Amino acid sequence: MVRTIDWIDGAIELIDQTRLPGALEKRRITTLDDLIVDIQRLAVRGAPALGVAGALGVAMIAQQASSLDEVHANAALLREARPTAVNLSWGVDRVMKRIDEGPAAVLTEALAIRDEDVAASISMGLYGADLVRSLVTREKARIMTICNTGGLAAVERGTALGVIQTIFEQGWLEEAFPVETRPLLQGARLTAWELTQMGAPFRLLVDSAGPFLLSRGIADAVFIGADRIAANGDTANKVGSFSLALAAQRAGVPFIVVAPESTVDVNTETGEDIEIEDRGSEEVTNFAGLRTAPEGTRTVNPAFDVTPHDLITAIVTDRRIVRPALGQTMRNVDLGPTRTV
Template structure:
C-alpha cells in the first residue's frame, strides 16, 4: 500500500487521522485541500511531506501564491519545502515536466527507504534484537516502507527481530495509533509503552537499540524529531544503548548550522487538553505543545541515510 500517490490527475493519500479505526483514502484535487491535509496531519512524516510538496506543485498549476502557502504549511520538517522547490524548479518547462519531477521524487523515496532499511539492519549487530522507537516512521511516514520502521521491517524479514517497544507518542498518539497498526500488519512482535516509561526501560537493560526518524538534521548532526526523542537519547546515553537516526539524505539541511536554528512548531493547546476530541483538562487550561524536540549530535550514535552511515 502506498501512503501517497498521483492517481488520474489528483493526489491520493491515506487519511492518517482515521487510523487505526478505518483506512480511508483521500482524493485531493486542490492545493487548499492538500494544505489542510498537511496541517491536520492526514499526511505526515518527513519523506511523505516531501512527496506531498512536489505533487502539490503539480496541483498549483503555476499559481505562485498557492505554492508559497504550501511550502509554509509546516515549518520544522525540511522535506516539505525541499519537495516544493524541486518540483517548482521545472515550472518554466511546463506541467508535464513538473509532474515528471514530482513522480521521480516519489520513486526516489521508495528506493531510499529500501536502502535505509538494508543499511540500518546491516549496521545493527546480533540476532533477536529488541528495538525501541518513538512516533511513526513506517510506510505511513513515507511512500512505502519508511525510515526507522523500515529498518525494523528489514530485521523482521531477516528473522532478526525479537520485539519492538513502541512509545505511544503523546499528544496525538502516532505510536499507539499508527506504529502498532503497521507492526501488526507486518506481523512483527511488539508492545506499546507510555512515553515516560522509555528511559526507565532503557535503564533496566535488554534494549539493543533506539531507532528514530528525523524531520530536519542540521549541518552539525543535531536532529529535530517528534517530541520525546530527546528524552530517549538521554536515557540511551546513560544506559549505553545505541541511539540511531534513520532519515533520507534530503532531510539533512546544510543551510541550518545547528539545532538551535531549527524552528520548532507549536501546535497549540487543543492537542494537549483534549484526546481525540474529548476534553481531559479543565476548561481554560493553557498548554505548551512543541511538536518536536532537538537531540544534540553528541547523543547520536549514527545517522543512517539512503547513501551512507554518519557518526556525529
C-alpha cells in the first residue's frame, strides 16, 4: 500500500494529489517553503494527513535549524499554513513539546503520530461500520459522501471513506455515492479514484443533486469527514456538508461525522468560533487552466462550512461514538479503546 505521506531517508515523501487521477506521483520535500506551498496548493490535504505533515515538518525543521529560536519561528509559519483544520496545528504543537530534547526526540514523536494515524483509521472503520449496521435495516448499505476522506486524506485508509472501505471489505456495501465536490472536485478526482482502486461499487453525483436524491431515498446514510469539531459537536468540513445535513434530516437519513480524536477541539466552544478559510476567486472562475467565468468576476469561496450539532446523528472517532442530536457533547462522552477488531 502506498502511503499518502511518510518519512523516508531523512525527508518527507507525499503523494501530489493535484496530479490525480491522471498520474500517481510522489514528491520529496526537504524544505519548509516547499512543504507550506504543498499544503496550501492541496498537494497534501485532509485533516489527518495535515496533522502528520505538521509533525513531520517540525521534525525536518529541527534537523535543519541552527537554533531553537529558528525552530520556533519556522514552526509558527507551518502551523498557520491553513487555518481551519485543527490537525495541522495539533501536529506541530505536539511534537514541539519535545523540542528541548533534540531533533531525534522530535522525529520519534512525529513518527508516533504517523503510526497512531494508521491505527486510528482502522479503529474508526470498525466503530463506524458497527454503528451503520445498527442504523440501517437493509441487508446492504448505500452511503453518500462528500469530498475525499480516504487514504489520501490520512496516511492509510482514512476517515469517512475508511468506514465505507470497512463495510465493503465486510461484504455489505451495496453502493457508494460520492458527490463531485466543487470547485476542486476532490470527490470526482480523488474519492472516485480511491473507490476504483478498492473495487467498490459507486456512482458519482454532481453536488447539487445530492440533497434531492436523498429525498428520493437513494442512500441509507451520509458520511462526512471533519476539519475541526467544536466542543458542542458543531463540525467544520468541506463546503456542501451543511446542505447534505439539512437534506438528510428532511429525508430521515442518518448523518454521520467520522474523524480522529485529534480533530476534536474542545477549546473551540461552538462552530461560530471556527475560522473558515476563503480560497479566493481563482478556483471558482477557472478550472484546469481554462477560464469559466468572465474576467473580473468576484466570488465568495469558503473552503468549509459548519454543520450544527443538532443535525448530526453521530460523531465517530477512533475511540468513541458521540450522539450530538441526543444532547451528548465532545466533553461528556468518555473515551473507549482504539479498536483493532
